[in-house]
Amino acid sequence: MSALALSTSNSATMLRRSLLHGVRYPLMLVSGLLTPVILLLLFVYILGGALGATMPDGRMGYLNYIAPSMVLLTVCYGGGATAVTVSVDMTEGIINRFRTMPISRASLLIGHVIGGVLRTMVSVLLVLAVALLMGFRPSATPVEWVATLGVLTMLAFALTWLTVALGASAKSPAGANTAILPIQLLPLVSSAFVPTDSMPGVIRWIAEYQPFTPVIDTVRGLLIGSPIGNSALIAAIWCVGITVVSFFWARAGFNRDA
Numbered sequence: 082m083s084a085l086a087l088s089t090s091n092s093a094t095m096l097r098r099s100l101l102h103g104v105r106y107p108l109m110l111v112s113g114l115l116t117p118v119i120l121l122l123l124f125v126y127i128l129g130g131a132l133g134a135t136m137p138d139g140r141m142g143y144l145n146y147i148a149p150s151m152v153l154l155t156v157c158y159g160g161g162a163t164a165v166t167v168s169v170d171m172t173e174g175i176i177n178r179f180r181t182m183p184i185s186r187a188s189l190l191i192g193h194v195i196g197g198v199l200r201t202m203v204s205v206l207l208v209l210a211v212a213l214l215m216g217f218r219p220s221a222t223p224v225e226w227v228a229t230l231g232v233l234t235m236l237a238f239a240l241t242w243l244t245v246a247l248g249a250s251a252k253s254p255a256g257a258n259t260a261i262l263p264i265q266l267l268p269l270v271s272s273a274f275v276p277t278d279s280m281p282g283v284i285r286w287i288a289e290y291q292p293f294t295p296v297i298d299t300v301r302g303l304l305i306g307s308p309i310g311n312s313a314l315i316a317a318i319w320c321v322g323i324t325v326v327s328f329f330w331a332r333a334g335f336n337r338d339a
Contacts, residue, residue, distance in 0.1 A: 121151040148212040149301040150273035159201030160244030167248030168257035197241035219304040239320040242327035249334025292319035
């Protein structure tokens with residue numbers, strides 16, 4: 082068997098293993114899915130009246146503004162289970178056992194990453210379905226829908242590599258779970274809930290020059306037709322940068338005891 086065929090076969094096996102890990106931690110998966118849905122309900126039905134007062138369609142106008150943000154939050158929350166399962170692998174010794182077997186080392190990382198991306202994108206589709214049931218009415222064309230899913234997949238790929246790196250570097254599963262909190266909190270200081278020009282001083286600067294604002298501006302523009310400008314290019318640069326740095330970080334973490 083060639084090296085490529087062996088790596089592909091091993092990666093498929095590790096992918097199945099990664100997906101089965103979700104059964105071990107169902108509460109984390111449910112939490113990652115329900116948190117954006119609960120936030121969506123909270124902001125639309127409790128705060129939407131006030132926050133949407135300046136919008137033409139009031140509460141429903143705010144729903145159209147915030148629904149793309151909830152999809153972004155779903156991507157951010159989706160990495161929690163991946164970080165914990167990677168940390169469990171590292172701390173329980175299974176990685177050392179895999180190193181003694183004739184399998185591709187790259188397959189360990191690939192299985193976790195692809196599994197994490199698949200879980201995240203399923204969650205994204207479910208949150209979009211809830212938003213549509215609530216009255217979200219995007220104006221996107223089929224091409225724009227494909228572009229939207231492409232941007233979200235790109236972000237999910239980058240953040241999954243980052244959560245794998247965090248999980249591989251953490252001293253314990255609890256530490257891995259704590260380490261991903263900045264990923265989940267940073268979108269709250271972005272254009273996800275209110276325009277950045279409504280924020281004061283330093284907070285506005287943080288919101289404008291962090292990775293999630295260009296991503297959400299791109300997704301919002303594709304779905305509801307708001308201006309995108311150069312946000313798509315900036316979002317792509319952020320995603321590529323996070324992926325490259327996280328890849329080398331994750332590889333170093335997996336090899337640290339070799």
